[in-house]
Amino acid sequence: MTQKEQYIYNCYLETSRKLNGQPFRYRKDFDGFEEKEEYAIVAKLSYFFSKFENINIKDFFEAPYFVHNEKFFELKYFTSQKAIKAYTIYETKFLPENPDHEQTILKIKDSFLFIYNFCKNKNIKLQDYINCKEPNSQWHDFLMHVKSRNVIVYALFIFPNFDKVIKTYDREIKEFTFGDTFSNLNFYRTKYYSSSKAKKLCTAIYDKLNSIGTVV
Numbered sequence: 001m002t003q004k005e006q007y008i009y010n011c012y013l014e015t016s017r018k019l020n021g022q023p024f025r026y027r028k029d030f031d032g033f034e035e036k037e038e039y040a041i042v043a044k045l046s047y048f049f050s051k052f053e054n055i056n057i058k059d060f061f062e063a064p065y066f067v068h069n070e071k072f073f074e075l076k077y078f079t080s081q082k083a084i085k086a087y088t089i090y091e092t093k094f095l096p097e098n099p100d101h102e103q104t105i106l107k108i109k110d111s112f113l114f115i116y117n118f119c120k121n122k123n124i125k126l127q128d129y130i131n132c133k134e135p136n137s138q139w140h141d142f143l144m145h146v147k148s149r150n151v152i153v154y155a156l157f158i159f160p161n162f163d164k165v166i167k168t169y170d171r172e173i174k175e176f177t178f179g180d181t182f183s184n185l186n187f188y189r190t191k192y193y194s195s196s197k198a199k200k201l202c203t204a205i206y207d208k209l210n211s212i213g214t215v216v
Helices: 003-018 037-051 057-067 075-079 081-094 102-122 126-131 141-147 162-166 171-178 185-193 198-212
Strands: none
Touching: 003 037, 003 057, 037 075, 057 075, 057 081, 057 102, 075 081, 102 126, 102 141, 102 198, 126 141, 126 162, 126 198, 141 171, 185 198
16 A cells, blocks of 8 residues: 555545544554455545646545535545535635635645745745746746645735736736636735735734745
8 A cells, every 4th residue: 555545545534533523543554454445445536636636635635524514424425526526616716715714724824834845945035935936837836836736825915026926927828727716816815905814824924934034
């Protein structure tokens, strides 16, 4: 059983218990798991996530709990078209349209952690994140991070050069490549500036990370 398959199963365990207020612990011993009925489902999910690398695995398992507001989903459910549809709604509507929701707040925190680690690995300052772009790439790195669901757009408004960089791209090409995030950017910006929690959180985290530095 691969490390990725183990990670997928543990993500499912964590989500199904944590979102119902139940204690959980990650499974460490997978001896004999390949003989269980669940393994075929896990293997199918692993292939699916490998084929669609832009899908955030943790978000994929969380999505139906908030979109459908139900308490439990069997592992097999996540191989269905319903699960894919729930994930799409969660990522394109639920999270972006609710900046102060607890799940969106968690996503913002995770986004800044991802950005911080990215800056450390690139040996750049936090404020230079928006300008970072691979030499042969058509897109700035942060755009690909949004596409891969590692960064939510609310974490980007705090960066001074965000709007300036976004405007350098053709609108139609940008929206075709990255979808609703940038076609609805003004809507999300309004949500951000009128939020009671999200904007304060982004400001606090950004200032803190700037104060401690990110260059290793």
